[in-house]
Amino acid sequence: MMAKKGVTEEKQETTVNKKPSTKKKATVATSNEGDVTEVKAETEEVTCEGTDVKVDEVENVSEENAEAARPKPVPKGSRRGSKAMQAELDKYKELALGNEEKYKRLLAEFENARQRTEKEGSKMFDLGAKDVLEKLLPVVDNFERAIASIPDEDKERAFEQGVDKIYRQLMVTLEGIGVAPMDATGKEFNPELHNAVIHIEDENFGENVVAEEMQKGYMYKDQVLRHSMVKVAN
Numbered sequence: 001m002m003a004k005k006g007v008t009e010e011k012q013e014t015t016v017n018k019k020p021s022t023k024k025k026a027t028v029a030t031s032n033e034g035d036v037t038e039v040k041a042e043t044e045e046v047t048c049e050g051t052d053v054k055v056d057e058v059e060n061v062s063e064e065n066a067e068a069a070r071p072k073p074v075p076k077g078s079r080r081g082s083k084a085m086q087a088e089l090d091k092y093k094e095l096a097l098g099n100e101e102k103y104k105r106l107l108a109e110f111e112n113a114r115q116r117t118e119k120e121g122s123k124m125f126d127l128g129a130k131d132v133l134e135k136l137l138p139v140v141d142n143f144e145r146a147i148a149s150i151p152d153e154d155k156e157r158a159f160e161q162g163v164d165k166i167y168r169q170l171m172v173t174l175e176g177i178g179v180a181p182m183d184a185t186g187k188e189f190n191p192e193l194h195n196a197v198i199h200i201e202d203e204n205f206g207e208n209v210v211a212e213e214m215q216k217g218y219m220y221k222d223q224v225l226r227h228s229m230v231k232v233a234n
Helices: 063-069 082-148 158-177
Strands: 008-014 020-030 036-049 179-181 194-200 209-215 218-220 223-226 228-233
Touching: 082 158, 082 218, 082 223, 158 179, 194 209
Parallel strands: 194 228
Antiparallel strands: 008 020, 020 036, 179 218, 209 228, 218 223
16 A cells, blocks of 8 residues: 555455456545545456456445445355255265264174173083083092991091092082082972972971982082982972
8 A cells, every 4th residue: 555645545456267357456545534535446458367357437435335345255155066065065964874873783783792692602611511510420429429338437547538538629629610519308399400209208397398318419500400319208
């Protein structure tokens, strides 16, 4: 901007697009008091990159209206391509939401499948362990019969003490695995746990009570490893 006595002139050059056009010059004259006296637009034919625009109108604008007369920027929503870009953005947002829902469903299905696999694997392990433990129970029975047949005067000998210690160690190991005896004597008969082989009449027992356990039954965790062979009273 150049300041002179009485008049201030302001020049602005504008170039638009990339093709041959004209150069536009706008001159604004104001008085010492700051009032706009004249706004004159001139065109000059030049070779430059831009559109062909000729401005030859002269318009007097007061200082109060000078700001309002300036061109306003185009809102982003009204610019060329904005609506298409917004539509494309909305499409990809919808696609992202759909993919998120698919991911959540797949994650839930995967977690359910993992839990089912763990349960089935644990069940198969228990079935295999149960089959092995059933074959060990006759060994436990023979240890008990051997210990029960030892005379009282021989129970303190080293051999008999060794047999008893081996039996106790075996029972502790089975208990650590999850094997436990049922101890059915004196309990009410339960066909899911007990196998009745004899029925007797005995006033010392109530109705349908196990009077004697003829062969021990065992549980493996929450499964019946071997039913108890029992004598049921009344």
